[in-house]
């Protein structure tokens with residue numbers, strides 16, 4: 001196929017705040033304002049705090065911080081969320097007896 005005019009296509013970025021993980025005993029974020037794009041995020045299945053849901057995670061680039069913050073899937077278009085590199089799973093699924101969820 002012949003390319004007549006090359007374009008970059010749609011890009012995505014979002015202004016976020018380094019907040020840290022809100023659940024559990026994690027160090028809070030530094031509060032810096034950051035601009036994240038898809039390449040800054042990994043998709044993590046989280047059994048620790050999100051019942052096995054997938055969240056998008058970024059790590060603060062500041063040397064004195066480096067804390068991880070979670071973003072819900074709804075924070076970005078679905079095609080971005082689906083394209084994220086997979087990160088390590090957090091925690092393990094917990095199964096309860098008696099058909100409870």
Ligand SMILES: [Zn+2]
Pocket residue numbers: 018029030031032060061062065066067
């Ligand atoms: Zn930070």
